[in-house]
Structures are given as structure tokens and as C-alpha cells.
Amino acid sequence: MILLLGHTGYIGGEFKRQLESSGIEHRSISRSELDYTRRDVLISLIRESHATFLINAAGYTGKPNVDACEQHKSECLDGNAVLPGTIREACEMAGGIPWGHVSSGCIYTGRRHDGQGFTETDEPNFCFRTNNCSWYSGCKALGEEVLADADDVFIWRLRIPFNEQASSRNYLSKLIRYERLLQAENSISHLAEFVSACLECWHRRVPFGIYNVTNTGSVTTRQVTEMIQRHLLPDKTYDFFESEAEFMQLAAKTPRSNCVMDNTKLLSTGIKISNIQEALSQSLRDWSDE
Numbered sequence: 001m002i003l004l005l006g007h008t009g010y011i012g013g014e015f016k017r018q019l020e021s022s023g024i025e026h027r028s029i030s031r032s033e034l035d036y037t038r039r040d041v042l043i044s045l046i047r048e049s050h051a052t053f054l055i056n057a058a059g060y061t062g063k064p065n066v067d068a069c070e071q072h073k074s075e076c077l078d079g080n081a082v083l084p085g086t087i088r089e090a091c092e093m094a095g096g097i098p099w100g101h102v103s104s105g106c107i108y109t110g111r112r113h114d115g116q117g118f119t120e121t122d123e124p125n126f127c128f129r130t131n132n133c134s135w136y137s138g139c140k141a142l143g144e145e146v147l148a149d150a151d152d153v154f155i156w157r158l159r160i161p162f163n164e165q166a167s168s169r170n171y172l173s174k175l176i177r178y179e180r181l182l183q184a185e186n187s188i189s190h191l192a193e194f195v196s197a198c199l200e201c202w203h204r205r206v207p208f209g210i211y212n213v214t215n216t217g218s219v220t221t222r223q224v225t226e227m228i229q230r231h232l233l234p235d236k237t238y239d240f241f242e243s244e245a246e247f248m249q250l251a252a253k254t255p256r257s258n259c260v261m262d263n264t265k266l267l268s269t270g271i272k273i274s275n276i277q278e279a280l281s282q283s284l285r286d287w288s289d290e
């Protein structure tokens with residue numbers, strides 16, 4: 001029996017769909033039904049549902065994007081740093097049930113000094129400790145620190161989700177819609193592949209710990225816009241900011257994490273996730289605006 005928190009959200013909604021379609025016994029809870037952010041309430045919920053695993057897809061992201069977190073700092077801290085700590089304590093106190101937490105790769109910027117992508121053992125370099133981050137990224141990094149020495153927890157790092165369904169939350173829709181674009185290099189995650197890989201971690205009983213759950217490789221904004229032109233919108237043109245400084249001046253309130261992640265640890269478990277170019281092409285070929 002899997003207990004799912006955050007199913008009303010963009011990421012939690014995909015967890016719910018996949019749990020339903022694969023017939024896995026689960027229970028999805030929203031704060032409007034039960035305030036699972038209270039530790040005593042969550043402990044009772046875990047016990048009374050006989051949960052054997054919990055998925056935390058809840059958190060505060062800011063709408064329409066992380067800029068909004070700058071104006072909602074306490075909610076962001078609560079949703080991304082306090083809540084994982086509360087869930088950890090509840091799972092431990094309810095008998096030590098294992099669980100998985102949706103984190104973010106946005107705790108990094110750029111590439112590693114040796115030019116490689118960041119691995120799970122690299123310290124975050126876009127966080128409050130390095131003093132160069134957005135409030136959101138700082139809170140996500142704190143959320144991982146809260147879980148640093150926890151047993152029986154998966155920390156699944158998602159990055160800039162995309163898929164074939166147009167949505168204000170989909171990276172591809174964002175690039176189609178934004179007036180001007182920031183040229184950057186990123187590792188990104190196909191939403192369904194991300195969720196499927198997370199569920200596989202539990203089904204296959206792979207070792208607990210941190211996993212970078214991104215598609216293999218990295219992609220630049222220009223490469224993605226070229227793919228959109230090739231597969232979907234041949235006549236659309238794109239205007240790019242001249243620099244990150246111009247992006248910050250004209251379009252953003254807080255710096256963005258743009259980074260390259262290494263998913264070797266995930267692949268070494270035998271869990272499959274496709275190459276970024278393949279996943280993007282497939283999403284654009286299957287694109288739906290409805």
C-alpha cells in the first residue's frame with residue numbers, strides 16, 4: 001500500500017496516473033482532506049492506511065515559476081525544507097516505513113570543475129551555503145540536508161520536466177510561449193519517465209539514497225528550439241537574451257539553476273531512462289495541445 005502526498009500537483013498527478021494504470025494499491029491524500037503537514041496527523045494516516053511505502057510529491061514551487069518563491073519565502077521553506085523533515089520523523093515514528101522524496105537538480109549550477117555532470121556525491125553549488133541561489137533552490141538544498149543521514153529514503157532529483165502534453169508547467173510549452181529565451185545548457189527530465197524510474201526504484205528494491213533522475217545527456221536551449229522547429233512549429237522564430245545579466249534585468253527576479261547532471265548511478269541499477277534528444281523528439285512528435 002503506497003501513500004502519495006501531493007497528487008493534486010503537476011508531478012504528483014503523474015505519480016497518481018501511473019499508480020492507477022498499473023493497478024498498484026495506493027491512497028492519495030491532499031491537504032484539503034487532511035493536513036498531512038502535521039506530524040501527528042501523518043503518523044496516524046500512515047498507521048491507519050497500513051502504508052508500506054510513502055511518496056512525497058508535495059512541495060512549494062511558485063507560480064508561474066520560481067520567481068514567486070521570493071515573495072512567499074515562508075511557504076517555500078515550509079513546503080520544501082520543513083515538510084521533508086516532518087515526513088522523515090513521521091515515517092520513522094510510524095515504525096520505520098520507507099519512502100521517496102521528490103527533490104530537484106536545481107541545487108547545482110553549470111558543470112563540475114572537471115567538465116562532467118554533477119553526481120549524487122557532489123556538494124550543491126547553488127544553495128544558501130554558496131550564497132548565489134534563488135530562495136527556491138536554497139530551500140530544496142535544505143530539504144536534502146534534512147534527509148542527509150536518514151535510512152530507507154530515496155531522494156529523486158527531477159530537473160525541468162517536459163512531456164508531450166502542452167501545459168504551463170511543461171518546459172517545451174514555456175519555450176514556445178516565452179517572448180525571449182535564455183541560452184543555457186541543462187539536463188532535463190521527461191515527466192512520465194521520471195515517475196516510472198522512481199516507482200521502479202521501489203519495485204526493484206534498489207539501494208536507498210540520492211538518484212539524479214534525468215534523461216541521459218544535456219541539451220542547450222537553442223538545440224531544443226531547433227527541435228521544436230523541426231518537429232512541431234517550422235515557421236516559429238526565437239529571440240534570445242544577449243546574456244544572463246539581460247535575462248535577470250528584463251525577465252527574472254531571481255537567478256535560475258541551469259546545470260548538467262550525471263545519471264550514471266540510476267542507470268547502474270538497471271533502470272532505463274532514454275537519451276535527452278530521443279525523449280524530446282518523441283514528445284514533440286506526440287505533441288498534444290488539448
Ligand SMILES: NC(=O)C1=CN([C@@H]2O[C@H](COP(=O)(O)OP(=O)(O)OC[C@H]3O[C@@H](n4cnc5c(N)ncnc54)[C@H](OP(=O)(O)O)[C@@H]3O)[C@@H](O)[C@H]2O)C=CC1
Binds near residue numbers: 031037057079104161
Ligand atoms: N515542477 C517542476 O519544475 C519541478 C518540481 N520539483 C519538485 O517536485 C515537487 C512537486 O512539484 P509540482 O508538482 O511541480 O508542484 P505543484 O505546485 O504543482 O504541486 C505541489 C503540491 O504539493 C502540495 N503541497 C504540500 N505542501 C505544500 C506547500 N507548503 N505549498 C504548496 N504546495 C504544497 C499541494 O498539494 P495538496 O494541497 O493537494 O496537498 C500541491 O498541489 C516539489 O517538491 C518540487 O520542488 C522538482 C523539480 C522540478
Ligand SMILES: Cc1cn([C@H]2C[C@H](O)[C@@H](COP(=O)(O)OP(=O)(O)O[C@H]3O[C@@H](C)C(=O)[C@@H](O)[C@H]3O)O2)c(=O)[nH]c1=O
Binds near residue numbers: 104105106179183251
Ligand atoms: C522566465 C523565463 C525563463 N526562461 C528560461 C530559464 C530556464 O532555463 C527555463 C525555465 O525557467 P522558468 O522560470 O520557466 O522555470 P523555473 O521556475 O525556473 O523552473 C524550475 O522550477 C522548479 C520547480 C524546479 O525545480 C526546476 O527544476 C525548474 O523546473 O526557461 C527563459 O528562457 N525566458 C523567460 O522569460
